[in-house]
Amino acid sequence: MGFFIRWMINALALAFTSWLIPGIWVDGFGPLLIAALVLGILNALLRPLLLILTLPINLLTLGLFTFIINGAMLKLTASMVGGFHVEGFWWAVIGALVMSFFSFMLSLFIADTGQVEYIYIERRS
Numbered sequence: 001m002g003f004f005i006r007w008m009i010n011a012l013a014l015a016f017t018s019w020l021i022p023g024i025w026v027d028g029f030g031p032l033l034i035a036a037l038v039l040g041i042l043n044a045l046l047r048p049l050l051l052i053l054t055l056p057i058n059l060l061t062l063g064l065f066t067f068i069i070n071g072a073m074l075k076l077t078a079s080m081v082g083g084f085h086v087e088g089f090w091w092a093v094i095g096a097l098v099m100s101f102f103s104f105m106l107s108l109f110i111a112d113t114g115q116v117e118y119i120y121i122e123r124r125s
Contacts, residue, residue, distance in 0.1 A: 005110060006040070006107070006110070007033075007036055007037060007040060009103060009106045009107050009110065010036040010039065010040055010099075010103055011032055011033055011035075011036035012102070012106060013099045013102035013103035013106055014026070014032060014035060014036050014039070014099060015032055016098075016099075016102045017095050017098045017099040017102060018032075018095075020098060021091060021094060021095045021098060022087075022091075023086060023087035023088060023090075023091025023092075023094070023095070024074075024078075024085065024086050024087070024091055024092075024095045025085050026083060026084050026085075027083035027084070027085075028083060030083070031081055031082065031083025031084045032084070034081050034083075034084070035077055035078075035081045035083075035084035038077050038080055038081050039073060039074065039077045042073050042076060042077060043073055046073070046076075047069060047070075047073055050069050050072070051066070051069060054069065067093055067096065067097060068093060070093070070096035070097070070100065071089060071090075071092040071093030071094075071095070071096045072089075072092070073096065074086060074092040074093075074095055074096045074099070075089055075092040078092070
């Protein structure tokens, strides 16, 4: 269940991103779901390897090169999924930044198990 909820959060973040960024668009709901799934798989399998290989560059840029890697993952996803389009590499970098923000905001209240977490604020008298 947790996997399904994370997938839907990423799909929703990708939908927001494609709505907001003019260089990124999706042709329909099916390609949106497939693109979110492929992006999740690429981020789970390929992104850690790329982060390790580019560690010296990442250290020199104080972690800013991670944005380039995230953009590359989004551009690679667009090349693999028909119906999901990214116009250029810099649109991919901007889109990855926006998608990361939306995904973070949407998943703030979702636990690792996929359940909604509640925040209780205790009043002190």
